[in-house]
Amino acid sequence: MKRSSWINFGVVGFLWGIPYLLIRVAVAPGQFTPIFVVFCRVTMGAAILIPYSIKRGVLKAALPHLKWIILYGILELVGPWVFLSEGETKVNSGLAALLIAATAIWATLINGALGDKSVWHPIRLLGLTLGFLGVCLVVGLESLQGKQNIVAILLILLASIGYALAPTLVRKKIPQIDGAAINGLAMLTTAIIYLPFAFVQWPHHHVRANSIYSLLALGIFPTAICFVVFFKVLTDFGPARASLVTYINTGVAVILGVVVLHEKLTSGMVVGLPLVIIGSYYGSRKPVTR
Numbered sequence: 001m002k003r004s005s006w007i008n009f010g011v012v013g014f015l016w017g018i019p020y021l022l023i024r025v026a027v028a029p030g031q032f033t034p035i036f037v038v039f040c041r042v043t044m045g046a047a048i049l050i051p052y053s054i055k056r057g058v059l060k061a062a063l064p065h066l067k068w069i070i071l072y073g074i075l076e077l078v079g080p081w082v083f084l085s086e087g088e089t090k091v092n093s094g095l096a097a098l099l100i101a102a103t104a105i106w107a108t109l110i111n112g113a114l115g116d117k118s119v120w121h122p123i124r125l126l127g128l129t130l131g132f133l134g135v136c137l138v139v140g141l142e143s144l145q146g147k148q149n150i151v152a153i154l155l156i157l158l159a160s161i162g163y164a165l166a167p168t169l170v171r172k173k174i175p176q177i178d179g180a181a182i183n184g185l186a187m188l189t190t191a192i193i194y195l196p197f198a199f200v201q202w203p204h205h206h207v208r209a210n211s212i213y214s215l216l217a218l219g220i221f222p223t224a225i226c227f228v229v230f231f232k233v234l235t236d237f238g239p240a241r242a243s244l245v246t247y248i249n250t251g252v253a254v255i256l257g258v259v260v261l262h263e264k265l266t267s268g269m270v271v272g273l274p275l276v277i278i279g280s281y282y283g284s285r286k287p288v289t290r
Contacts, residue, residue, distance in 0.1 A: 005236040008229050013245045013280070015226040017252020019084075020093035021260060022214040022222075027089050031211040032203060034085030037218070039198035042077060042187040044219025045227070049184030052228075058178035062185055068173045073186030076166035078193060080159035087159070090152035093257060097250040099156040101135040104128060104283070106164035107243035114168070119240045123282055131247040131279025137272025163246075167239040170231075179231020187223070244283045251276045 026037050053059040062069060088096050108128060112119045170182060234242045251273050257263040 013248025017249040020253040025214040038081040039194040042190040045223040046187035048224035053181040062181035080162040083155040083159040087152040087156040090149035097253040103160040103163040111240040127283025134272040134275025183227040
């Protein structure tokens with residue numbers, strides 16, 4: 001595996017660890033609604049990615065495959081982003097990150113069922129197990145204690161299933177289409193779907209500056225920029241291994257909570273974060289055949 005592939009993997013892991021914090025701030029009580037957050041996020045993403053795709057000359061080739069791109073958008077954006085944003089109004093960002101980390105489990109099962117035998121390689125399974133164990137320790141058992149909103153938990157789990165299905169669909173149906181074009185069009189169609197809902201939910205009250213900045217950051221970094229990089233990771237690692245960035249995401253989400261929100265650094269985090277990194281490495285390794 002090239003060094004650039006691992007750099008891209010790390011970049012995606014970092015950038016996709018940010019949304020948990022940003023969403024939590026954006027959908028805080030009295031701020032933006034989850035649907036409005038998703039609408040703004042995909043609108044900004046489309047406004048960046050579509051001109052970028054046109055400039056690179058890759059948008060035209062994607063248009064004949066619009067049906068698959070729309071289906072990808074439903075699985076990756078329309079459902080999961082609303083489910084996650086809605087769920088984070090009821091549960092903390094650490095628990096949300098733990099639930100989203102289940103994406104790697106779903107991706108392994110889905111791709112294994114579709115014939116990818118490499119996902120069952122012992123080293124890959126060991127990495128998957130270590131990573132998930134690390135996620136559980138990072139978030140800490142305290143996240144699972146007490147009364148939790150079961151509907152919010154189910155919504156976030158549904159989002160993780162969508163995250164696992166969407167990249168697999170792209171790899172199976174339109175692997176030759178550029179990632180920027182796919183995501184630009186998917187975000188545009190998602191924005192159109194949510195436009196009437198966002199119009200009704202347009203905030204007419206005072207919104208804090210940090211919520212506005214969070215929304216802007218959501219649209220630029222983990223949306224427009226990160227999706228372009230993720231499709232490079234998807235090409236290099238495949239959908240099952242690429243999904244392991246969710247383990248890195250969780251570690252980043254917890255660290256940001258400690259540094260930015262001054263949350264308590266637990267022993268589970270100290271022990272779990274190395275497991276997340278080690279598990280992601282071994283789970284992402286391509287098995288060597290002789």
